[in-house]
Amino acid sequence: MSFQGVDYYDVDGMLEPEERAVRDMVRGWVEEEVMPIIQRHYVDKTFPSELIPQMAELGFLGANLPEKYGCAGLNNVAYGIIMQELERGDSGLRSFASVQGALVMYPIHAFGSEEQRETWLPALASGEKIGCFGLTEPDFGSNPGGMLTRAVKDGDEWVLNGAKMWITNGSMADVAVVWAKTGEIDDVGSIRGFIVETDRQGFSARDQKGKLSLLASDTSELVLQDVCVPDSNLLPGSGGLKSPLMCLTQARYGIAWGAVGAAMACFDEAVSYSKNRVQFGGKPIAATQIQQIRLAEMLTEITKAQLLVLRLGRLKDAGTMRPQQVSLAKRNNVNMACECAREARRLLGANGILVEYQAMRHMANLESVYTYEGTHDVHGLILGQDITGHPAY
Amino acid sequence: MRSIVCIKRVPDTETRVRIAADGVSLDPSGVKYVLNPYDEIALEEAIRLKEEAGEGSVTALCLGPKEAAEQLRTALAMGADDAVLLAGEPSHDGLVTAKALAAEIEGREFDLLLFGKQAVDDDNMQVPAMVAELLDLPCATVVVGLEVSGRHVTARREVEGGHETVEFDLPGVVAAQKGLNEPRYPSLKGIMSAKRKPLEEKEAAAVESSLELVSLSEPPAPEAGEIVGEGADAVPELVRKLREEAKVL
Numbered sequence: 001m002s003f004q005g006v007d008y009y010d011v012d013g014m015l016e017p018e019e020r021a022v023r024d025m026v027r028g029w030v031e032e033e034v035m036p037i038i039q040r041h042y043v044d045k046t047f048p049s050e051l052i053p054q055m056a057e058l059g060f061l062g063a064n065l066p067e068k069y070g071c072a073g074l075n076n077v078a079y080g081i082i083m084q085e086l087e088r089g090d091s092g093l094r095s096f097a098s099v100q101g102a103l104v105m106y107p108i109h110a111f112g113s114e115e116q117r118e119t120w121l122p123a124l125a126s127g128e129k130i131g132c133f134g135l136t137e138p139d140f141g142s143n144p145g146g147m148l149t150r151a152v153k154d155g156d157e158w159v160l161n162g163a164k165m166w167i168t169n170g171s172m173a174d175v176a177v178v179w180a181k182t183g184e185i186d187d188v189g190s191i192r193g194f195i196v197e198t199d200r201q202g203f204s205a206r207d208q209k210g211k212l213s214l215l216a217s218d219t220s221e222l223v224l225q226d227v228c229v230p231d232s233n234l235l236p237g238s239g240g241l242k243s244p245l246m247c248l249t250q251a252r253y254g255i256a257w258g259a260v261g262a263a264m265a266c267f268d269e270a271v272s273y274s275k276n277r278v279q280f281g282g283k284p285i286a287a288t289q290i291q292q293i294r295l296a297e298m299l300t301e302i303t304k305a306q307l308l309v310l311r312l313g314r315l316k317d318a319g320t321m322r323p324q325q326v327s328l329a330k331r332n333n334v335n336m337a338c339e340c341a342r343e344a345r346r347l348l349g350a351n352g353i354l355v356e357y358q359a360m361r362h363m364a365n366l367e368s369v370y371t372y373e374g375t376h377d378v379h380g381l382i383l384g385q386d387i388t389g390h391p392a393y
Numbered sequence: 394m395r396s397i398v399c400i401k402r403v404p405d406t407e408t409r410v411r412i413a414a415d416g417v418s419l420d421p422s423g424v425k426y427v428l429n430p431y432d433e434i435a436l437e438e439a440i441r442l443k444e445e446a447g448e449g450s451v452t453a454l455c456l457g458p459k460e461a462a463e464q465l466r467t468a469l470a471m472g473a474d475d476a477v478l479l480a481g482e483p484s485h486d487g488l489v490t491a492k493a494l495a496a497e498i499e500g501r502e503f504d505l506l507l508f509g510k511q512a513v514d515d516d517n518m519q520v521p522a523m524v525a526e527l528l529d530l531p532c533a534t535v536v537v538g539l540e541v542s543g544r545h546v547t548a549r550r551e552v553e554g555g556h557e558t559v560e561f562d563l564p565g566v567v568a569a570q571k572g573l574n575e576p577r578y579p580s581l582k583g584i585m586s587a588k589r590k591p592l593e594e595k596e597a598a599a600v601e602s603s604l605e606l607v608s609l610s611e612p613p614a615p616e617a618g619e620i621v622g623e624g625a626d627a628v629p630e631l632v633r634k635l636r637e638e639a640k641v642l
Binding site for chain 1: 407466467470578579581582584585587588
């Protein structure tokens with residue numbers, strides 16, 4: 001039986017026909033193209049890059065950006081649904097699409113010149129070019145404003161120096177959107193975005209070794225040593241820490257949806273397993289109270305999370321969504337997915353530790369998702385500040 | 394190359410269908426409907442022929458309830474140019490469906506008329522050949538290979554134990570079998586553009602049926618299996634039972 005999703009509250013009934021069509025298409029694609037290969041990639045610690053041409057062809061990259069740049073021009077709900085279905089496959093696959101769309105294409109669209117948009121967006125949408133996003137540094141994670149990467153103007157060029165860490169797509173990228181201070185090291189307002197082609201002299205990327213999570217994803221460290229880019233590579237509309245944070249809001253929005261997909265995959269697997277696994281005198285474990293409560297908790301939390309992101313998407317499409325609302329959804333939904341994955345793994349007993357089943361892969365992946373793009377705790381503090389007016393971080 | 398592709402809205406192959414209280418129809422509650430998988434193959438072929446020719450059109454035609462507009466939108470998302478919904482209930486009688494489709498197709502100009510080889514709900518396998526007969530057109534069913542050269546068509550058919558190759562001149566009818574091609578996923582751009590493509594809705598021609606559906610019944614529940622033993626020692630007994638009791642060897 002192929003994956004049917006989870007829809008206890010007829011959330012489908014609140015989707016437009018084309019939103020359902022998008023969901024059905026991506027779900028079918030993940031079932032046919034991703035599920036048969038994802039375990040092998042996870043064990044081999046490789047990103048399934050053979051999927052990139054299809055993802056591009058079908059329009060998954062920057063799907064909510066305008067058609068004039070070769071994108072699909074979807075609304076934000078349909079975009080979210082894509083993220084949900086991709087992460088139902090694997091968080092690494094969704095991370096790839098999030099970075100390409102929300103962290104590379106979005107800033108070029110939002111802060112780039114028309115010439116930069118026309119140069120880069122069609123190439124990124126078609127998968128001809130792969131992008132990465134350089135904000136986080138070895139010593140500046142939750143506090144990106146402290147970054148040490150500098151860009152110094154030298155005639156018609158900028159000279160960049162610094163190191164970026166935890167960069168998804170870093171080693172396979174053709175282009176990096178790099179954030180650097182153009183003024184004094186304590187001048188957060190001087191942060192600007194730069195388009196840096198990765199074949200420029202002085203640019204290097206190194207695969208992050210030793211990961212126990214997001215194994216089917218390219219995570220790298222970037223080093224920029226006297227990398228020169230022309231002034232035309234500066235994103236003219238970028239200015240201050242607000243610019244990269246706007247990108248993160250886009251990515252976090254997709255993550256809030258993606259987490260629902262990972263949780264659905266775990267719930268689906270747990271229900272199926274519980275009905276087939278027979279113990280204690282011929283009854284399936286689905287007939288036991290403890291597993292029923294487990295499943296009931298999972299279903300309840302998934303349903304709440306679904307309603308949360310759908311409403312968030314409608315607000316985003318109406319143009320009234322606030323970043324703090326994204327924090328609430330990212331925080332709640334990823335935490336929810338972590339819990340679902342852990343409970344599903346436990347329900348599966350010893351089988352739950354095997355890669356043949358999905359639960360532990362999702363469980364391990366989601367620990368990264370819990371931490372990246374604003375940790376669970378930092379999003380709590382964003383909400384705390386919004387409630388009280390007092391910044392506590 | 395101008396093609397018309399007839400499609401049908403059918404229950405998802407993974408849906409567990411139940412017989413309704415009247416005993417002669419299916420209970421629609423909780424049933425997810427999809428585009429008939431063989432019709433997807435027919436659509437894919439029509440779209441490829443148009444793409445290869447660099448000109449022409451693909452029209453998707455469906456006899457079904459108003460909800461079948463969803464399957465026509467899928468056809469448009471895959472790449473059909475326009476769609477026609479003949480509103481009406483699909484009949485259990487293939488001839489009724491064939492006459493209603495033929496009445497609509499008769500007035501249209503086209504080169505190739507495509508169908509899936511069968512609908513996966515009633516498995517009648519009647520409509521493509523009947524429409525061809527009603528329109529007096531050559532017809533190749535269960536087609537796994539198709540070549541069009543000018544007005545000349547070579548179709549490779551699946552027959553018991555092998556293949557058969559037939560030729561005809563356009564216009565003609567082709568019913569697609571699995572293996573003819575691998576249908577594409579509708580792209581996101583395709584899904585978005587499908588909203589803007591024309592979908593005409595009209596009443597299906599009224600046709601009387603001379604075939605009465607008497608009853609529907611569920612297949613018998615499978616009987617419990619038997620374990621004859623374990624390991625190689627069990628093989629002779631298993632073979633004996635398969636030969637003498639199950640009579641499958």
